[in-house]
Amino acid sequence: MTHPDPLATGRLPAAFLTPGSSSFVDFLASYAPGLLPGNRPVVGAEPVAAPHGTTIVAVVCAGGLVMAGDRRATMGSMIASREIEKVFPADDYSAIGIAGTAGLAVELVRLFQLELEHYEKIEGSLLSLDGKANRLATMIRGNLGLALQGLAVVPLFGGFDLDRGVGRIFSYDVTGGRYEEHEHHAVGSGSVFARGSLKKLWRRGLTPDEAVRVALEALVDAADDDSATGGPDTTRRIWPVVATVTRSGYLRVPDETLEQVVETVVAERRAQHGHARGGEHA
Amino acid sequence: MSMPFYVSPEQLMKDRADYARKGIARGRSVVVVQYDEGIAFATENASRALHKVSEIYDRIAFAAVGKYNEFENLRVAGVRYADLRGYSYDREDVTARALANAYAQTLGTVFTTESKPLEVELVVAEVGRTAEADQIYRLTYDGSVADEHGWVVMGGQAERLASVVEADWRQGLTLPQVLQLAVRALGSAPEEGGDQRTLPAAQLEVAVLDRTRPRRAFRRLAGPLLEDLLEG
Numbered sequence: 438m439t440h441p442d443p444l445a446t447g448r449l450p451a452a453f454l455t456p457g458s459s460s461f462v463d464f465l466a467s468y469a470p471g472l473l474p475g476n477r478p479v480v481g482a483e484p485v486a487a488p489h490g491t492t493i494v495a496v497v498c499a500g501g502l503v504m505a506g507d508r509r510a511t512m513g514s515m516i517a518s519r520e521i522e523k524v525f526p527a528d529d530y531s532a533i534g535i536a537g538t539a540g541l542a543v544e545l546v547r548l549f550q551l552e553l554e555h556y557e558k559i560e561g562s563l564l565s566l567d568g569k570a571n572r573l574a575t576m577i578r579g580n581l582g583l584a585l586q587g588l589a590v591v592p593l594f595g596g597f598d599l600d601r602g603v604g605r606i607f608s609y610d611v612t613g614g615r616y617e618e619h620e621h622h623a624v625g626s627g628s629v630f631a632r633g634s635l636k637k638l639w640r641r642g643l644t645p646d647e648a649v650r651v652a653l654e655a656l657v658d659a660a661d662d663d664s665a666t667g668g669p670d671t672t673r674r675i676w677p678v679v680a681t682v683t684r685s686g687y688l689r690v691p692d693e694t695l696e697q698v699v700e701t702v703v704a705e706r707r708a709q710h711g712h713a714r715g716g717e718h719a
Numbered sequence: 720m721s722m723p724f725y726v727s728p729e730q731l732m733k734d735r736a737d738y739a740r741k742g743i744a745r746g747r748s749v750v751v752v753q754y755d756e757g758i759a760f761a762t763e764n765a766s767r768a769l770h771k772v773s774e775i776y777d778r779i780a781f782a783a784v785g786k787y788n789e790f791e792n793l794r795v796a797g798v799r800y801a802d803l804r805g806y807s808y809d810r811e812d813v814t815a816r817a818l819a820n821a822y823a824q825t826l827g828t829v830f831t832t833e834s835k836p837l838e839v840e841l842v843v844a845e846v847g848r849t850a851e852a853d854q855i856y857r858l859t860y861d862g863s864v865a866d867e868h869g870w871v872v873m874g875g876q877a878e879r880l881a882s883v884v885e886a887d888w889r890q891g892l893t894l895p896q897v898l899q900l901a902v903r904a905l906g907s908a909p910e911e912g913g914d915q916r917t918l919p920a921a922q923l924e925v926a927v928l929d930r931t932r933p934r935r936a937f938r939r940l941a942g943p944l945l946e947d948l949l950e951g
Binding site for chain 2: 447448449453454456461464465468469472547548551554555558559561
């Protein structure tokens with residue numbers, strides 16, 4: 438029953454032809470439960486050493502929102518990856534960023550993207566933004582067993598609400614609790630520092646371009662104080678993944694733009710420190 | 720005591736085929752035509768919600784004629800099949816050929832083993848990187864599959880409509896050209912000497928698999944955009 442290739446049984450199995458759910462996750466749970474990330478047996482009581490993703494920030498701006506994530510994954514005190522991507526399009530009008538166990542998180546994102554696309558194809562219409570946020574909560578809840586083993590996944594979800602015409606942000610806890618955030622939010626190990634930064638830099642009515650800068654500065658501040666968050670890597674030219682979600686959909690900010698913003702931010706900070714140090718000796 | 724009648728297998732299959740054909744012939748036709756940048760689907764359908772043409776996967780679409788509940792069931796099965804396969808392997812590994820095969824097996828089994836055949840006719844089409852790589856499969860109620868090139872007409876008046884499309888279709892037509900051809904075929908007179916009908920955009924269901932689009936190639940065309948395309 439759980440064979441990944443349904444053709445192994447010739448004609449389409451009855452489960453495929455049974456009318457009912459528009460949810461791919463529900464279909465998977467009944468037809469091939471072993472493929473669901475939360476349904477795998479956990480061996481041993483010791484927490485597993487696996488790469489962890491770190492800081493994600495989201496900022497509401499005029500006509501939408503901006504989501505950004507650094508590129509570092511850590512395993513204990515080691516840097517497991519410097520170019521992991523943690524911000525993804527969930528569908529045309531929403532973005533999902535993930536902190537926590539990288540392997541599970543990336544799989545969860547893949548399943549969530551498929552869940553939204555599957556619904557859209559079967560129903561012929563998009564889920565509401567609240568509907569999408571609730572689906573994600575259900576999927577996180579399914580992962581609770583693994584979370585208790587130290588393999589938690591904590592996403593940050595944001596999207597453009599087509600009915601209200603605004604950008605909205607949702608945060609989650611490991612038990613599947615869903616909380617709507619206003620203005621801005623951050624998750625992951627560097628989130629404390631990022632939130633501090635966002636509080637000072639955010640203001641109402643930021644343009645998307647200004648919001649990109651605010652998000653980047655928050656990540657730079659997080660990287661400054663949190664060893665598990667990676668700052669912009671000017672040597673290898675690895676920039677955070679930054680995306681805007683507006684009425685025109687999910688758009689990833691191109692590297693050239695990010696490079697310019699990073700240069701301005703770094704130059705301003707360098708100038709400030711130059712004054713401070715110079716002042717002491719003068 | 721009554722004796723059960725003997726029915727020869729030939730007669731049994733012929734009766735089922737006639738039954739299925741009659742059911743399909745009652746519905747309106749669907750025209751599938753290839754153009755320079757993809758594959759276009761057109762049918763007469765006033766409903767905005769009950770579709771005859773839909774998206775299955777990134778580069779695969781589905782078109783059907785016949786009984787709505789039966790082909791809708793097959794469509795949902797196709798979406799589940801494609802999404803499961805793409806999730807287990809990779810998006811690249813979902814192909815129209817494999818899906819057409821699964822549909823053929825299903826239609827064939829139902830035709831021979833169940834009391835009533837499915838009264839549907841399907842097209843599964845996949846758009847490739849080039850026009851040569853496009854695939855169009857036509858499946859009939861008994862599970863037979865045909866690999867078609869260029870165009871397919873199925874449904875009630877298929878043969879008559881096919882003659883209209885066949886006369887004017889050639890490789891490399893543009894989207895407005897194939898749509899005008901398809902709509903002319905759909906509106907052609909039901910019998911010799913009848914009047915050609917002009918179908919307004921609101922009465923049409925039109926969709927394309929556009930090979931120039933990055934991931935999901937399927938797109939519905941309606942409203943002012945469709946009117947512009949039909950006026951050329």
